[in-house]
Amino acid sequence: MATLDPALLTPKQQHFIQLLQQFAPVPSLRQLCRDQGLDFNFAKGFLLSGLLDPWVRLEAQPSEIWEITPQGQRLQGHLPGHRLGQLLRQGFTTVADLQEQLGSDFSGEYGALHQAQGVTLVTDDHGISSLKITQPPVLEDLNRCQALFATLQADPSPTDQLDPEPLRWLQDQGWISLDRDLDYSLHPLPPLQTLELSLGVTTLTSDLLLSQGWRSVQFKPYNIQDAVPNIPHGRPSILGECIQRIRTLFLTMGFDEMAGTIVESAFWNFDALFTPQDHPAREVQDTFYLADPAALPLPADETLVQRVQQVHEHHYDGPWWPGEASRALLRAHTTPFTARQLYKTQGQPGKYFSIDKVFRNENVDRTHLAEFHQIEGVVIGELLSIRSLMGYLGYFYEQLGFQDLKFKPTYNPYTEPSLEVYAYHAPSDSYLEVGNSGMFRREMLEPLGCGEVSAIAWGLGLERIALLLYGVDRLSDLIGADSRI
Known part of the structure; x- marks a missing residue:
């Protein structure tokens, strides 16, 4: 049976014992807690810990209470x-x-x-x-x-004291419900009344130091000999493991990592990627626009802005609005990182990647989330082709253990040709789209100062890769509380 030195009790525990000395016996612990403003779960846990066994006998009593529902x-x-x-x-x-x-x-x-x-x-x-x-x-x-x-x-009341017909009607309407829980009666043992409690000071404050009061007060003792509990250490999440695994893979392939900001302007998120200003992806049904700030400044390089404006107006036969390009949003993909890198390097050969969160106004279901991670990759150089792109993606997925891949032609505003990547998902016995890819168009590269080179790029879904690697059925399971995964 566990015992405890009264001097080691917290002020809250000592207060509870003083109440027991004053009100014992206690026919209902719940009622005592309601009357004294105590947390029932605290009192119940303190009593069930066994620390009060030398002083109080505890008896469980079934309790049924009618309570008002929300x-x-x-x-x-x-x-x-x-x-x-x-x-x-x-x-x-x-x-x-x-x-x-x-x-x-x-x-x-x-x-x-x-x-x-x-x-x-x-x-x-x-x-x-x-x-x-x-x-x-x-x-x-x-x-x-x-x-x-x-x-x-x-005052919630036991069931045997109430008019049954109105009770049944109120329950049928959903306005009251029966809460079944255990209550406890407390019976003092003789040592309880002779137990002496003294509240010790638990915190050395600046006032005690300045006033020299620390010399006269009694500090609460601490037992430093108690064994330290063995608390199991945490472990990385599935997504954390996938991010590290994929980052290591890219670094071994000779890629450099790039990064960007969560809040982005429509200029870098859409306009610099040759996405027309009336494209459906720019509607609020797909993109999270911000109210504060509602707009971000356009790039300081006026020549860059003019080149983007000219290519839009030439190919899309309509005016290009700076106000639309300056709208602030949560980045819808990580390709703005690539656009900024292309502008920064001005066509210098290189290989870059990023793994970061993106945000889209999606309906959450088994294979879609509104907030997820995108794996961005870009290779800048000469003599690149669609076969180069398929070679990089094939090697990447092969290193992750994927064998059954499919490539499907598709359309993107800023790549031509473009390919969707599909991988087999055993739990659903179907192929899931795991990424999009292509060769950047001249109309995108030239305004960024990369008109003399070629660039292949891809955007892959991290969560969908994890879905396939771990045989999970739903994306939401990857970010839930089920530690068995």
């Missing part, structure tokens, strides 16, 4: 129709008078009584509308239910 709490103490019924009994009958008394609540009150067939609406020869009680027992039953509802709000 739906019932929204009624603010009044059942629908009850206030209207009271006004009708007081002699208010015309609709105008009742609306004046109830205000905007009149419609709901009338609807409740009318649905129960307790009242009906009548209109006299002068066009004055009134309410007439058609079934007085309906109002009587509602009064009984209201009285019980008010009782439960004031």
Whole structure:
């Protein structure tokens, strides 16, 4: 049996023991906690720890308590129709008078009584509308239910003390529910009353130091001999392991890592990528635009902005709006990193990658998330072709253990030709799209100062790769709390 030196108790624990000394025996621990403003779970845990076994005997008692549900709490103490019924009994009958008394609540009150067939609406020869009680027992039953509802709000009660019919009706409406839990009765043992408690100081404050008060107070002792609990260490998440594995793979392939900001301008996210300003991907149904800041400045290089504007207006036969290009958004992909890198290097050969979060206004389902990671890769040089692209992607997936890949032609505003990459997913017995790729178009490369070179690039979904590697059925499982994965 565990014991504890009273001097080692916390002030909260000592306060609880003082209450037991004052109120013991305690027929209901729950009631004691309600009356004294204590946390029931704290008191229960303290008692069940065994530390109070030398002083208090604990007995479990089944408890059934009726409680107001969140739906019932929204009624603010009044059942629908009850206030209207009271006004009708007081002699208010015309609709105008009742609306004046109830205000905007009149419609709901009338609807409740009318649905129960307790009242009906009548209109006299002068066009004055009134309410007439058609079934007085309906109002009587509602009064009984209201009285019980008010009782439960004031003090939850055991089931054997309540009127069963109103109780059943309130439960059917979803306004009350039965909470079944254990309560405890506490019986003091003789050593409890002779137990002496002294509150020790637990914190050395600046006031104690400056006033020299630390010399006269009694500090709470700490047992430094207790064994340290063996707490299992954490482990990386699936996504963390995948990111590190893929980062290592790119570095061994001779790539340099690049990065960017979460908040991006539409200029770098769309316009510099030769995406027209009326493209569906730029609508709020797909992209998260910001309210603060609502806009970001365009690049300081006016020549770059002019070249992007000219290529848009020449190929898309319409005006290019700087205001649309300056809109602030959460990056929808990591390709803005690539666009900035192309502009920075001005066509110098190189290989770059990034692994970072992107944000899209997607409907979350088994294979889609609104926030996910994209693996970006780009190779800049001469004599690059679509076969070069397929070679890089084939080697990349082969190193991850994928054998069954498919490439499918597709369309992207900034790559031509373009390929979607599919990999086989055993749990669903189907191929999942795991990435998009292609060769950057001249219309994108030339404004960025890379018109003399070629560039191949890809954007791959990290979560979908993890889905395939670990045989998981849904993307949401990768970021949930199920540690078995």
